[in-house]
Amino acid sequence: MKIDKANLPMKDALEHLVNKTAQPFYKERLRAEKQDKVSYGRVSGYRWGAYYDRKHDVTVKDLVHKILDEAIKEAGSNERYTFSFRQLFYVVRRMYNNYDKSYKRPELEWSNYEKIIDEIEVSRGKRIALREASGEMISPHNTPGCMLGTVEVANYVVPKHKYNKILYIEKRGFLDNIVTDDFHNKFDMAVCAGPGFSTWAVRDLCAKIQADIPITILVAHDCDIAGMNIARTFSSSSPFNSYHLNIVDLGLTPSQVIKDDLEIETYLYKFAFPEDLQNSLSSEDVAWLKGDKQSKPFENARRCELNVFTPAQFLEWLESRLDELGIKAKVRPEDEIIEQETRECIKTSIANIVQNSIETIVSTVKNNLLEKFLKQKKLEKISVKKGMDKELADYSNSCWDVIIAWLVEEEVKKKVSQKEINQDVLEGIKIQLAKARKRKK
Secondary structure, eight states: OOOGGOOOOOOHHHHHHHHHHHHHHHHHHHHHHHHTOOOOOSSSSGGGGGGOOSSSOOOOHHHHHHHHHHHHHTTEEEETOOOOOHHHHHHHHHHHHHOTTSSSOOOOOHHHHHHHHHHHHHHTOOOBOOOOOEEEEETTTOOEEEEEHHHHHOOOOOOOOSEEEEEEETTHHHHHHHTTTTTTHTTTTEEEEEEESSOOHHHHHHHHHHHHSOOEEEEEEEEHHHHHHHHTTTOOTTTTTTOOOEEEEEEOOOOHHHHHOOOOOOEEEEEEOHHHHHHSSSSSHHHHHHHOOOOSSSSEEEEEEGGGHHHHHHHHHEEEEHHHOOOEEEEEOOHHHHHHHHHHHHHHHHHHHHHHHHHHHHHHHHHHHHHHHHHTTTTOOOOOOOHHHHHHHHHHHSSSHHHHHHHHHHHHHHHHHHHHHHHHHHHHHHHHHHHHHHHHO
């Protein structure tokens, strides 16, 4: 709206003048504070843009570009593993903070990191790190897994004697690392992964498996208020089913973070501390999670994410936790099941040997007869181009190669009868068996 300056009251006119005069200064100051790379103070001249002196030359974007390739190399353990967007952030942030201490730099914030990496990925034409996707469960030993949806869980058939552990982890990126390292096969472990709090579907799936086979359900989570609550709420039943899940909390927990001297960060937690969670934890753990305040908002709440681990470190930590809890053992069925499987394997082994022998004989006979018929019946001279062109001109529903196949089959049947082939096949088998007996003698 246009302001009529001539008719403004004195107070409003002065306020308008001050605002207009200060606006460029205010915008420049906000920009400078955001970058955290200026010193304040008036300098000579009348241009507002000249009011600040730069303290250093490096920008957040420039520094991230400098260190990114090395960070990618470390996050992926020299290209052995894939890694999540969040895992890469921890490596980039550490390298960013440690790069040339002579530079004064602003803090690398998550929002800025996201924007910079997105731009780099666009410029490179490929994804650098994995993003969180919808949850899924993978099973060991090539047994079918399950997407974590209501219908998929309802249709899932629990396999017998294939796994005795399920791990739920709130970091989708670690699932690929577990598969790459064959960790799930080594320890007979199914793995569910999804971002943040578990859905009803994953709890229903675990309940379904728990009802069918002996199973240990494990939960791995971040060490923060939300992460600790994930472990607590996982055992709760859905509104549609009544069950209780027996959960083993692998961590991370405050005591583990302190013991292993893991990297800690602070963050703002605006909500009240969950009462049920507070009642389930020790007073020391609650105090550590809250930080330096005991009532909301918790401006310096403490956190240590699983992403602080590189993929190799995470797998090492996970195995050490299984060892500490004495749950590394693989599936070992009852003796009766083992005997049944042994008998079936004996039959299968014999059947495979017989099948291999048959296939060797049949393959030789087939090749001999193929060569014979091609020469005697002059099958190589068959041409179906005219027939194919006619079918194409009539807009047949079939593709050209399918048309050729059935046209050729019709022509071959005209030249070679099934009775003739049967006789030659039997004669060929007799010849091969005779040769086999002769070699045996």
